[in-house]
Structures are given as C-alpha cells and as structure tokens.
Amino acid sequence: MKMHYDVEGGEFINVGTASSQFKKTLKMLGIGADIIRRISISMYEAEINMVIHANGGSIDTEITPERIHVVLQDQGPGIENLDLAMKAGYSTASRQAREMGFGAGMGLQNMKRNCDELQISSVLGEGTRVEITVYLNQES
Amino acid sequence: MTIGSIKECLEAHYYCGEEYQGDTLEYCYSCDLMSDVLAYVKNNVILLTGLVHPQVIRTAEMLDIRAIMIVRGKRPSEEIIEMAKEGGIVLMGTRHSLFTASGILFGNGMRGEEITHDENAL
Numbered sequence: 065m066k067m068h069y070d071v072e073g074g075e076f077i078n079v080g081t082a083s084s085q086f087k088k089t090l091k092m093l094g095i096g097a098d099i100i101r102r103i104s105i106s107m108y109e110a111e112i113n114m115v116i117h118a119n120g121g122s123i124d125t126e127i128t129p130e131r132i133h134v135v136l137q138d139q140g141p142g143i144e145n146l147d148l149a150m151k152a153g154y155s156t157a158s159r160q161a162r163e164m165g166f167g168a169g170m171g172l173q174n175m176k177r178n179c180d181e182l183q184i185s186s187v188l189g190e191g192t193r194v195e196i197t198v199y200l201n202q203e204s
Numbered sequence: 205m206t207i208g209s210i211k212e213c214l215e216a217h218y219y220c221g222e223e224y225q226g227d228t229l230e231y232c233y234s235c236d237l238m239s240d241v242l243a244y245v246k247n248n249v250i251l252l253t254g255l256v257h258p259q260v261i262r263t264a265e266m267l268d269i270r271a272i273m274i275v276r277g278k279r280p281s282e283e284i285i286e287m288a289k290e291g292g293i294v295l296m297g298t299r300h301s302l303f304t305a306s307g308i309l310f311g312n313g314m315r316g317e318e319i320t321h322d323e324n325a326l
Contacts, residue, residue, distance in 0.1 A: 076259075077258050078258075079259060080262035080265075083262075084265055084266075084291075087265070087266065101266075101267065101268060104267075105242055105266055105267065108262070108266045109242060112259075163257075164255075164257045164259045165236065165237050165238030165239065165255050165257060165259055165263070166238055166239050166259070168237055168239035168240060170239050170240070170242075170243050171239065171242075173243075174239075174242055174243045
C-alpha cells in the first residue's frame with residue numbers, strides 16, 4: 065500500500081499534517097500501537113525538519129507485510145556536515161522554529177532511536193533524502 | 205489521578221475533552237520544548253506546558269498523549285482547540301505557573317518520567 069504527501073514549506077502551523085494522516089491510516093490497518101508510535105515520531109521529526117530547513121518537499125510511504133517504509137525528499141539547501149547534524153544538541157534551526165518548541169538539535173537522534181533503519185543522503189544545493197524503515201515482525 | 209481530579213486540583217477548566225474526565229493518568233511531563241517531549245516521553249502522561257501552538261497538539265497526537273494542561277493562564281486559539289477535539293485529546297487551562305502546577309500534581313501522587321539527564325544524554 066503506497067501513499068504520497070506533499071508538504072508545504074513556510075507553513076509552520078500545518079507541520080505534521082502528513083504524519084497525522086499517515087498515523088490514522090496505520091491505526092485503521094490495525095498495526096501495533098508501539099510500531100505506530102515509533103514510525104510516527106520518526107516521520108514527524110523528519111517532516112518538521114523538511115519545513116524548518118528545506119521549505120517543504122514530498123513524502124512517499126509504503127506499507128508491506130514486512131515493513132513500513134517512509135521516504136522524505138526535499139529540494140532544500142542540503143546538509144553540509146551530516147556527522148555534525150547527527151550530534152545531539154547541534155541545530156541550525158531558525159528563531160521561528162525554536163518559538164514553536166523545536167530546533168533543540170535532537171530530531172535526527174530521536175528519529176534514529178525510534179526506527180530500525182535510517183538512511184540520510186544529502187547534496188549541497190540540491191536537497192536531502194531521508195529514508196525511515198520500521199519492521200513489522202520484529203521487536204524494537 | 206483521574207483527569208477530573210487533576211482539573212480540580214489545579215483549579216483548571218476544560219477547553220475540550222470533558223467526557224474523558226474519568227480516565228486515569230499516572231505520569232506527568234512538564235515542558236515548553238516540544239523537541240524534548242518527543243525525545244523523552246514514554247509513559248501515558250499529562251503534558252503541562254506554557255507553549256500555545258498547534259504543534260503542541262501535533263506532538264501530543266504523535267505520542268498518544270491523552271491530556272494537555274496549558275499553564276500560566278495562556279489561551280489556545282479556536283484552531284488549536286479544534287485540533288485537540290479532532291484528536292480526542294483533553295485540553296485544559298490553569299492560571300498556575302508550570303512549577304506550581306507540577307508541584308501540586310506531584311504532591312497528589314503523580315509521578316514524573318523516570319529520566320535523569322547527564323551531559324552524554326540525548
């Protein structure tokens with residue numbers, strides 16, 4: 065089962081709409097609460113990043129009997145130093161992002177902790193691709 | 205504590221979700237930083253916060269947080285209240301500060317998330 069979401073940039077009020085819709089779909093499919101919670105946290109963190117740093121983008125999700133796979137693609141500025149970005153507490157978020165309670169520099173770490181696989185590829189000036197996988201048939 | 209007794213203790217009022225007043229919550233997390241809420245909340249908590257923004261409701265929704273208490277007498281917009289209603293989240297408000305509201309709940313037996321932070325913590 066595949067779904068596509070477009071995420072608008074600059075609309076901080078609407079951030080999380082895609083994650084919210086996807087979560088509702090997972091609930092309807094009867095997927096376990098712990099798995100839903102983990103993929104929701106990871107996807108929401110990634111969706112926030114997409115709006116804060118990259119002026120939006122697109123999200124494609126795929127649910128199979130084995131796994132939930134979420135791909136977030138943006139055409140933003142890219143991540144200059146991925147190792148540094150992964151470091152807890154490091155953030156380049158705007159004041160506006162911080163005012164809504166984000167930009168503490170913990171999103172990537174939290175995404176990693178809540179999924180089974182996290183792949184981030186980024187090209188400066190071209191954009192960032194984030195792939196999140198949570199397996200359905202194994203313990204976290 | 206039941207949501208109804210939390211409301212009484214904090215002399216609070218409902219913005220929505222009064223129908224869930226009989227539900228019980230054991231844990232409380234008090235925080236204005238949603239990044240921390242996303243990273244640290246594990247249990248079925250009531251979230252105490254002074255941040256009034258739609259992302260507070262979204263954050264609660266992602267974590268299956270059932271109840272939010274807005275402190276310091278801050279007022280949520282109609283849009284925020286609607287989002288809480290849609291998500292089946294209890295939204296309340298109190299005039300107490302974050303510290304005082306937390307202290308009252310602690311004194312009534314609510315527990316905090318079992319977290320200790322050090323410089324190596326996330």
